[in-house]
Amino acid sequence: MKKDRRDFLKIAGLAAVAGIGAPSAFGSLLRGSDEALAAAPAAGGEEAAKSGKRLGMVINVRAFAAQPELAEKCTEVCHSIHNVPDFGNPKDEIKWIWKDKYNNVFADSSHYKRPGGLAEVPVLALCNHCDKPPCVRACPTKATFKKSDGVVAMDYHRCIGCRFCMAACPYGARSFNWRDPRGKDENGNPFIKTLNPKFPARMRGVVEKCNFCTERLAVGQIPACVEAVAGTGAMFFGDLNDPNSEISQILSLYYTVQRKPSLGTYPSLFYII
Amino acid sequence: MIEKALTGSKGYWAWMIFLLAIMGMGGMFYTQQWNYGLGITGMSRDVTWGIYISQFTFLVGVAAGGLMLVLPYYLHNYKEFGRITILGEFMAIAAVIMCLMFILADLGQPIRALNVMLYPTPNSMLFWDMIVLNGYLFLNVVCGWAVLHAEYKGVKYSSWVKKLILLSIPWAVSIHTVTAFLYCGLPGRHFWLTAILAPRFLASAFAAGPALLLVVALIMERTTFFKVGQVAKDKLVTIIGYAAIINFFFLACEFFVGFYSNIPGHMHTLEYLFWGLSHDGHVYNNLVPFMRASVVMGIVGIALIFVSRSKKSDGLLAASCVLIFLSLWIDKGLGLVLGGFVPNMLEQVTEYYPTVPEIGVTAAIWATGFFVLTLLYKVAISVKLEKES
Amino acid sequence: MYGTGRIIPALAIFLGFMTFAVWYNAGQAQQPPKPEKPKDYKECVAPTEYMRTSHMVLLNEWRDDILRNGGPRTGVTANGTSYTRSLQNGCMNCHNDKKKFCDTCHTYAAVKPYCWDCHLEPMKEAM
Numbered sequence: 001m002k003k004d005r006r007d008f009l010k011i012a013g014l015a016a017v018a019g020i021g022a023p024s025a026f027g028s029l030l031r032g033s034d035e036a037l038a039a040a041p042a043a044g045g046e047e048a049a050k051s052g053k054r055l056g057m058v059i060n061v062r063a064f065a066a067q068p069e070l071a072e073k074c075t076e077v078c079h080s081i082h083n084v085p086d087f088g089n090p091k092d093e094i095k096w097i098w099k100d101k102y103n104n105v106f107a108d109s110s111h112y113k114r115p116g117g118l119a120e121v122p123v124l125a126l127c128n129h130c131d132k133p134p135c136v137r138a139c140p141t142k143a144t145f146k147k148s149d150g151v152v153a154m155d156y157h158r159c160i161g162c163r164f165c166m167a168a169c170p171y172g173a174r175s176f177n178w179r180d181p182r183g184k185d186e187n188g189n190p191f192i193k194t195l196n197p198k199f200p201a202r203m204r205g206v207v208e209k210c211n212f213c214t215e216r217l218a219v220g221q222i223p224a225c226v227e228a229v230a231g232t233g234a235m236f237f238g239d240l241n242d243p244n245s246e247i248s249q250i251l252s253l254y255y256t257v258q259r260k261p262s263l264g265t266y267p268s269l270f271y272i273i
Numbered sequence: 274m275i276e277k278a279l280t281g282s283k284g285y286w287a288w289m290i291f292l293l294a295i296m297g298m299g300g301m302f303y304t305q306q307w308n309y310g311l312g313i314t315g316m317s318r319d320v321t322w323g324i325y326i327s328q329f330t331f332l333v334g335v336a337a338g339g340l341m342l343v344l345p346y347y348l349h350n351y352k353e354f355g356r357i358t359i360l361g362e363f364m365a366i367a368a369v370i371m372c373l374m375f376i377l378a379d380l381g382q383p384i385r386a387l388n389v390m391l392y393p394t395p396n397s398m399l400f401w402d403m404i405v406l407n408g409y410l411f412l413n414v415v416c417g418w419a420v421l422h423a424e425y426k427g428v429k430y431s432s433w434v435k436k437l438i439l440l441s442i443p444w445a446v447s448i449h450t451v452t453a454f455l456y457c458g459l460p461g462r463h464f465w466l467t468a469i470l471a472p473r474f475l476a477s478a479f480a481a482g483p484a485l486l487l488v489v490a491l492i493m494e495r496t497t498f499f500k501v502g503q504v505a506k507d508k509l510v511t512i513i514g515y516a517a518i519i520n521f522f523f524l525a526c527e528f529f530v531g532f533y534s535n536i537p538g539h540m541h542t543l544e545y546l547f548w549g550l551s552h553d554g555h556v557y558n559n560l561v562p563f564m565r566a567s568v569v570m571g572i573v574g575i576a577l578i579f580v581s582r583s584k585k586s587d588g589l590l591a592a593s594c595v596l597i598f599l600s601l602w603i604d605k606g607l608g609l610v611l612g613g614f615v616p617n618m619l620e621q622v623t624e625y626y627p628t629v630p631e632i633g634v635t636a637a638i639w640a641t642g643f644f645v646l647t648l649l650y651k652v653a654i655s656v657k658l659e660k661e662s
Numbered sequence: 663m664y665g666t667g668r669i670i671p672a673l674a675i676f677l678g679f680m681t682f683a684v685w686y687n688a689g690q691a692q693q694p695p696k697p698e699k700p701k702d703y704k705e706c707v708a709p710t711e712y713m714r715t716s717h718m719v720l721l722n723e724w725r726d727d728i729l730r731n732g733g734p735r736t737g738v739t740a741n742g743t744s745y746t747r748s749l750q751n752g753c754m755n756c757h758n759d760k761k762k763f764c765d766t767c768h769t770y771a772a773v774k775p776y777c778w779d780c781h782l783e784p785m786k787e788a789m
Contacts (some may be wrong), residue, residue: 083782145730147729147730147732148732149732153729155725155726155729155730156780157725182779194786195781195782197750197784197785198750198751199750199783200750200780200781200782201780201782202780203776203780204779204781218728218735219735
């Protein structure tokens, strides 16, 4: 309580001196993550946040090319444990992790002479848990924020449903509850087929997205999608800043790409094509 | 002073009851939305903002447009605007009220709206928009009312009012700048990601705001003894005409940058808005007729407004103002916000069509704005006519 | 004062309506709610008095601490019993009947917490 008030005063004071203390106020405007923006932004390709924990994921598109059914499996397991509703139409659709075409996931690659079949390979898309997330910058209530381990999380209790984060996300990773996710369709079938009693659902009027299975990480498990494809080499998960982690090893062995790296969001998702 | 709004002609009462009826109808639609959720609108996962937010964006411009009357009068002592400055301030009040209502109508969890103040977040442009909009509303209510009340009492307004009026001038610029910053700071939305978005917003605001005001003022000239004055009208023509020309110049700049640079992201939305975007063998073009009409109406309107001045024709002036207003309403109140979502972040196309309840709520908020505007103008005109007679 | 003949009776009627609930229930002792406590557990995460008045504060603290500060997901009671700091996976483990526990007081006090819009109450068949 006391801390909240102090925070408030700090921010109110900051707002008041915005005119005089322009540089510091500007810094706070740009602040999207815990990391202060003290250092000058690095040149295009360089990565941010080299200290502390930064969880990330590698998606091996080659493995999905060999076993295309894996992609669907990831979506199923994720959506069922997180009580993600299925409205059966694209307008109301809510998705945390889904398969899309290569041409859409990597929409800015204009190269059309590619290895045959790549256009048909299911490529997984999900929240990139950016190091400099534009959604966190946009949220007017801090309902979405960056955790110290790099996960971009949401507090559904605080979300006012303005959908500014959805406009800000360059990856289309966010979904809005246009209607009651706990409701039923015309035939009386619930939108959430079977409820997972260990995880909450959401309510109407809030935004939701992939949480990198933060609830599973807390009890020492890996994200459900990574677990679902275990043993196939299709996905890897771990701390990007730990040079000895499996994911760091993979990233040093394979050439990987990120989605829309030119936007300066520093995604924590990497794809082996 | 407010009692002036409680007496009026049959026409006045009929108009007010008509507006109240629309507001009641919209209230019923809003109840539906409240019970079902925003899914009752045409918005979707891909087009996450619809006509609520686009009306909000446009109306911030109408509110800021009042500046074009306040600034010449108070800063440059341009006496000819003395009789209509108050109309600019009162129009700003009605417009900001509509803005706030549109934001509330668009929230998924409106009862949590105060979270924006409970958890102040300076890195969010929406937080600043909340501050500047409410501040502008406060400034215009206080200044407008204080000045009119002084006139009513036959005295000069206090000196602190002048300070607030001077503050309201840069503040008007800030409301539309911050509103543009909502859009132009988002990486990946190429159509919005342009540094001239704020200047363009201001240019269209300085045309649309005074144009609406002039139409209303001409109607009042017909129905009351109120007179704007020929010199003031001519000056407004200059302001509206040039602001509209600058807006179209900015639009042309957007076309040049998009198509000469040949960067796909910068062309897609313009293609979608003006020619239609083909995707997977289908051409998506539901906004094309509107956008083309906007350009035609804008050009015709600009030409006519200067003709109306040389011919001293009020009819032509009203018609050209209506054309310019509609043109800018389509440009910013439809194309700008809706277009920004096409194509989506994965270069897929979803078109947006507003639903009946959504249009109903929108109409009701406009009606509320006109209700407030009529009320305030009734008071202002009555006071002015009383002093002059 | 003019219009006295109408104003006074109108005020009386208005006051009568406003105080209806008071005099309608006068003389009848109201039963305070008796939420059913779990039989198998003797101790809660905090003293009963505190829980009765401030359980919602505690829940908010847990949420903000876990979600925003990376706080621990488990806590320990005064007597050393470990518990999960969670409404759905903690509280409802012991208080496994929402209707007999939560709803009893909430209905009495006419409060409608929005917890259950998202959080799932214990499902009988699952146990």
